[in-house]
Amino acid sequence: MREWGLKLRTITLDDRQVNIYDYGDFPYSKFSKISTVEKNHSKKYADCVCTFDIETTSYTAEECNVLGHDFGFMYVWQFCIEGVVCAGRTWAEYRTFIDTLKMFMSIGKRRLVVYVHNLSFEFQFMRNFFTVENAFATEKRNVVYAVMEDVEYRCSYRLSNMGLAKFLEKTKGVTFNKLDGSKFNYKLKRFPDTELSEYEWSYAVCDVLGLCEAIKSYLTEDNLCTIPITSTGFVRRDYREVCLPYDGYVREMRNMALEERIYVLCREASRGAIAGSNHINTDEELEEVDSHDIKSSYPYQMLTKYFPMSKFVKVKCDFGSDKFDRFVTGACCIIVWSCDDLILKRWEAIPYISKAKCRAIKGARCANGKVYSADRIGMCCTEIDLDIITRHYDFKNPRVSEIWIAQRGMLPVPFRQHLQEMFQIKTDLEDGDRYMYDKYKNKINASFGMMLTDILHSEIVYVPNSEEPFIEQKVENIPRALHKYYYNDSSFLSYQHGIWVLAHGRSDLVRGMDIVGRDLVQVDTDSVKNIGDYKAEFQKLNSSTVEIAESFDIKPYAYNKKGEKVYLGIWEHENLKGEEGREYTYKKFKSLGAKKYAYTGEDDKVHVTVSGLRKSSGSWFDANGGLKAFSNGVRVPPGVAGRTASTYVDMVGIKTINVEGHEVTLGANIAIKDVAYTLSMTGEWVMMILSGKIPDGDTAPGDGAFKGWLE
Numbered sequence: 013m014r015e016w017g018l019k020l021r022t023i024t025l026d027d028r029q030v031n032i033y034d035y036g037d038f039p040y041s042k043f044s045k046i047s048t049v050e051k052n053h054s055k056k057y058a059d060c061v062c063t064f065d066i067e068t069t070s071y072t073a074e075e076c077n078v079l080g081h082d083f084g085f086m087y088v089w090q091f092c093i094e095g096v097v098c099a100g101r102t103w104a105e106y107r108t109f110i111d112t113l114k115m116f117m118s119i120g121k122r123r124l125v126v127y128v129h130n131l132s133f134e135f136q137f138m139r140n141f142f143t144v145e146n147a148f149a150t151e152k153r154n155v156v157y158a159v160m161e162d163v164e165y166r167c168s169y170r171l172s173n174m175g176l177a178k179f180l181e182k183t184k185g186v187t188f189n190k191l192d193g194s195k196f197n198y199k200l201k202r203f204p205d206t207e208l209s210e211y212e213w214s215y216a217v218c219d220v221l222g223l224c225e226a227i228k229s230y231l232t233e234d235n236l237c238t239i240p241i242t243s244t245g246f247v248r249r250d251y252r253e254v255c256l257p258y259d260g261y262v263r264e265m266r267n268m269a270l271e272e273r274i275y276v277l278c279r280e281a282s283r284g285a286i287a288g289s290n291h292i293n294t295d296e297e298l299e300e301v302d303s304h305d306i307k308s309s310y311p312y313q314m315l316t317k318y319f320p321m322s323k324f325v326k327v328k329c330d331f332g333s334d335k336f337d338r339f340v341t342g343a344c345c346i347i348v349w350s351c352d353d354l355i356l357k358r359w360e361a362i363p364y365i366s367k368a369k370c371r372a373i374k375g376a377r378c379a380n381g382k383v384y385s386a387d388r389i390g391m392c393c394t395e396i397d398l399d400i401i402t403r404h405y406d407f408k409n410p411r412v413s414e415i416w417i418a419q420r421g422m423l424p425v426p427f428r429q430h431l432q433e434m435f436q437i438k439t440d441l442e443d444g445d446r447y448m449y450d451k452y453k454n455k456i457n458a459s460f461g462m463m464l465t466d467i468l469h470s471e472i473v474y475v476p477n478s479e480e481p482f483i484e485q486k487v488e489n490i491p492r493a494l495h496k497y498y499y500n501d502s503s504f505l506s507y508q509h510g511i512w513v514l515a516h517g518r519s520d521l522v523r524g525m526d527i528v529g530r531d532l533v534q535v536d537t538d539s540v541k542n543i544g545d546y547k548a549e550f551q552k553l554n555s556s557t558v559e560i561a562e563s564f565d566i567k568p569y570a571y572n573k574k575g576e577k578v579y580l581g582i583w584e585h586e587n588l589k590g591e592e593g594r595e596y597t598y599k600k601f602k603s604l605g606a607k608k609y610a611y612t613g614e615d616d617k618v619h620v621t622v623s624g625l626r627k628s629s630g631s632w633f634d635a636n637g638g639l640k641a642f643s644n645g646v647r648v649p650p651g652v653a654g655r656t657a658s659t660y661v662d663m664v665g666i667k668t669i670n671v672e673g674h675e676v677t678l679g680a681n682i683a684i685k686d687v688a689y690t691l692s693m694t695g696e697w698v699m700m701i702l703s704g705k706i707p708d709g710d711t712a713p714g715d716g717a718f719k720g721w722l723e
Contacts, residue, residue, distance in 0.1 A: 023214050025188065032217060035109035038098045040116040048122050051237035056122035061231065063092045063223040064126045066134055067216055069202050070683040078669050082659045082683035085676045086137050087202045092220035101204040102677065103141045114162060123164045125236050127227050129176045131155050131167035133682060140666055140679025147474035152482040156241055166241065168223060173243035180222040184447050185229040188222035191215045203674040247458040251430060255504045258426040267323060268506050269498045272490045274324045274416050277346045280392040282511045283369050285537035286518055288362040288380055289603040292704035293533045297639050301533055301601035302542055303586040304550050306520060309538040310460040311435060312581030313516040315428050315568045319509050320344035321421030331410035339417050340395040344512065347398055348414040350390035351407040360530040360704065364400050379700035380605050396515040400522055423509065428566045431459055439570035439578050464510030468493050479662045523553065524583060534603050550583040557581050588613045602639045604693055610642040625689050626654025644693045650686035659683040
């Protein structure tokens with residue numbers, strides 16, 4: 013048993029001596045007089061910054077079959093309070109430490125707040141060792157905060173919306189940045205009794221020290237009662253403060269309140285951005301590919317486009333009638349409709365209709381998630397979507413089941429003013445304070461994210477001592493929940509507005525897609541990639557955007573330091589590595605489908621953009637054939653791919669096991685292992701790509717047009 017006051021060890025970090033205490037040496041009395049911060053007498057917290065982290069080891073059943081399945085366990089924990097670090101190797105030690113700290117701090121009368129980066133991970137390991145009083149999750153396994161025995165653990169990943177390394181790098185005042193993970197080597201099997209090297213201690217301790225500094229930086233403008241729980245919370249608070257006091261804002265929002273049926277239809281009509289590739293240019297190594305991006309597309313839509321600004325009412329009319337045409341050209345519409353014999357007008361294109369958004373579909377030809385043709389199809393969409401569909405598809409016998417209309421208008425003045433002001437501040441900071449620049453850039457991006465958040469949330473309920481720890485309880489009484497939302501004093505957003513932001517964004521993207529026609533290669537959200545030179549056409553589009561900019565009461569531009577106008581909504585030619593005046597963006601480019609492409613620049617190095625595949629894997633492709641290796645069926649090995657698989661082990665209770673001669677106590681846990689990534693394309697997508705390679709195949713082919721050729 014150690015004597016009090018002795019340090020566990022001292023390590024050196026960037027020429028600084030850092031003391032690491034254990035639970036028996038920790039100077040608890042130093043924190044016995046921490047003051048209290050409270051809000052309206054309902055929340056009381058100890059006014060100090062605490063952070064927590066663990067490191068774990070994982071085993072597959074093949075490596076150790078003591079449990080008959082994969083498992084993981086904690087082998088070291090780190091806790092930092094106001095820059096003072098305590099560490100230990102077992103949950104029993106952590107319990108002794110946290111209970112003693114709470115006793116010295118008189119936590120029974122208030123809560124201790126502890127930030128954890130990616131709390132969902134730590135919570136899974138902790139929940140069997142502590143009594144969970146409350147846990148809030150936005151989805152199953154996605155824990156935002158949890159209260160365990162008077163300690164409120166909050167997720168700092170949700171607060172920052174950044175990985176820990178990026179969060180520490182981009183936050184002012186942080187001097188302890190995350191150390192090199194490859195040097196730490198997560199693959200090593202470490203146990204609670206493994207002697208750790210100085211680098212291993214440094215790696216572990218840097219995480220909690222740096223996170224403590226980052227949280228303290230955030231608290232220069234907030235305290236533990238007022239700081240939002242998530243990153244969008246900051247933006248919501250800013251908009252709430254400018255919108256709610258504005259004369260008539262609340263009255264107008266409640267006048268637009270959604271009723272149950274239109275709320276359900278709005279959810280159905282809601283659709284994300286367009287992402288896809290043109291089958292005739294897919295799986296081809298293309299040269300001199302260009303890329304044009306819409307500058308700040310969603311903020312531009314919010315500043316300049318129309319939105320539903322009245323209550324939706326149900327009307328009756330036939331598809332194509334004068335009344336119908338008047339509605340779809342002059343009102344915001346939610347339309348439930350169907351048709352027969354639908355077929356894409358230009359087969360060598362990226363179809364607009366998403367298969368996932370069809371409520372009924374029969375005899376369809378689909379690929380890459382998009383609908384090329386269908387014998388019969390039904391969907392719910394906005395008038396903006398319908399306009400795009402009628403311009404890009406032929407169909408017969410259109411029928412309207414329901415149509416709801418609302419008056420068009422621009423978003424409220426205070427909302428648009430605040431958005432434009434943030435864009436001006438961001439522009440002012442472009443060559444200045446990078447921290448503040450990134451902060452306002454993130455706020456602008458989050459402005460749209462908060463708009464499309466569903467106003468009615470399913471409740472995720474935590475069930476302790478269960479093999480199914482999270483249960484989703486959906487909203488049962490929608491009318492009551494809607495009334496509660498609209499008459500909540502803090503509510504200020506209308507869900508339908510976010511739906512129209514996305515629809516307008518898709519419409520603007522389609523304009524760029526139509527410009528390049530069959531030379532289209534890839535699209536994603538606000539970007540069009542193509543072969544051929546279309547700079548003049550995009551510049552013409554920009555001229556019309558600039559021309560109408562002055563017509564708005566709140567201008568969709570800011571002024572840079574030279575006094576020049578910086579416009580939102582214009583198409584910018586992408587330049588790799590910031591090189592100006594390039595004739596094309598990519599030297600070589602190859603796509604395999606939506607959000608799945610690779611390219612080279614002038615250095616001939618492969619760069620990869622694939623969801624779930626580490627960007628640094630480009631060097632593996634360089635060493636294995638370059639872009640030729642970026643092909644269907646190619647397997648990128650574990651470790652290189654940067655892809656992991658997590659197995660949640662929902663044990664009930666606590667168990668002590670022996671692993672390779674080491675005693676390990678574990679409860680619920682997570683097993684993580686590196687897995688390979690295989691580039692893959694579905695059979696229907698391969699067939700579609702092959703159909704585009706048929707000579708003289710410029711017409712819209714059905715299955716029979718290429719079946720014999722494939723055989």
